[in-house]
């Protein structure tokens with residue numbers, strides 16, 4: 471009988487702040503990091519499940535400690551017992567009455583629970599010999615509904631309504647799998663748009679993005695209005711009228727500031743404005759959306775759980791949403807959010823800046839296309855081109871599109887050498903840096 475023998479954790483950090491990669495109005499100096507978790511088993515073939523929480527440096531030790539606090543849920547249990555009912559496993563972790571006090575269902579503990587749930591899905595799909603997107607796509611509508619905790623959702627989405635959505639997608643699944651494997655899934659890129667980049671670097675990278683086949687680019691905004699007006703107009707001149715330009719304020723503004731800031735950017739023709747204000751402020755997003763219409767409004771990468779997404783949708787506060795693979799309660803809660811978005815007819819543009827997020831979230835978007843909405847050409851997954859070399863099964867981007875992963879699992883596994891070298895604070899990469907002591 472195969473059992474889980476250990477839950478191992480690693481505080482892995484990359485010194486990305488040195489080059490301003492990832493810099494935005496709220497996060498000027500991120501060190502992209504992963505609180506990384508491995509569920510080890512006694513299977514002779516070395517079967518294990520991998521998961522991670524993305525953080526941006528300080529606090530990654532706290533996040534790693536939260537992962538370690540979940541050890542007693544998994545160690546000593548059989549793999550069958552966990553992966554045989556992932557819905558029950560997710561409900562068990564989220565429902566632990568003592569840990570729930572630390573949320574409920576939000577913040578550090580919820581993110582840790584999400585990573586362990588994701589590691590269990592990774593284990594399940596590896597054992598099935600399928601990439602995660604395909605593992606989900608091959609479930610019946612009833613099996614997918616069983617993954618979702620409908621508590622707090624039924625005023626917006628009932629199990630019967632979810633089943634209806636999934637059954638409607640069922641007849642053409644096979645064709646869509648073939649289509650996905652042939653065409654890939656649209657990507658958009660944030661690589662040109664970090665706030666710490668010069669105009670020249672932004673323009674050069676924007677031109678490169680278009681040459682590489684991307685149809686949408688995204689710029690960070692929100693520090694100085696005159697800079698944003700100049701950068702957005704320069705970007706428009708650079709990419710021409712046919713490429714979509716989105717902007718991302720990373721929660722920088724009050725509601726009134728957002729409205730005033732966005733008016734002079736109207737002539738740029740924005741594809742969407744991301745995170746204009748606090749991720750918890752549902753009514754604030756609704757007010758901004760109403761005031762700057764028809765400029766589309768988006769949020770979600772910091773959406774703490776399915777309840778916030780429900781409210782954003784119920785309040786008509788957003789034109790599109792982002793999902794994040796490593797913030798909410800794992801695959802199960804993201805399935806709930808995808809079903810909610812489908813119910814409200816709102817498009818999903820998954821968040822994927824950060825280490826490992828592209829690798830993870832592509833699976834969720836692809837499962838959505840095959841098994842839930844049947845749509846992909848009116849949406850796109852974020853792509854940022856760095857740190858992929860640290861993953862055993864990195865994303866493959868061709869002509870501005872994600873290729874469907876073929877290797878079994880959830881693509882979260884990192885190379886042993888990358889983990890060892892980037893361990894904080896004593897890995898070789900950090901011990902060589904003079905600023906390591908400051909974290």
Ligand SMILES: [Mg+2]
Nearest residue numbers: 718744745771
């Ligand atoms: Mg963003």
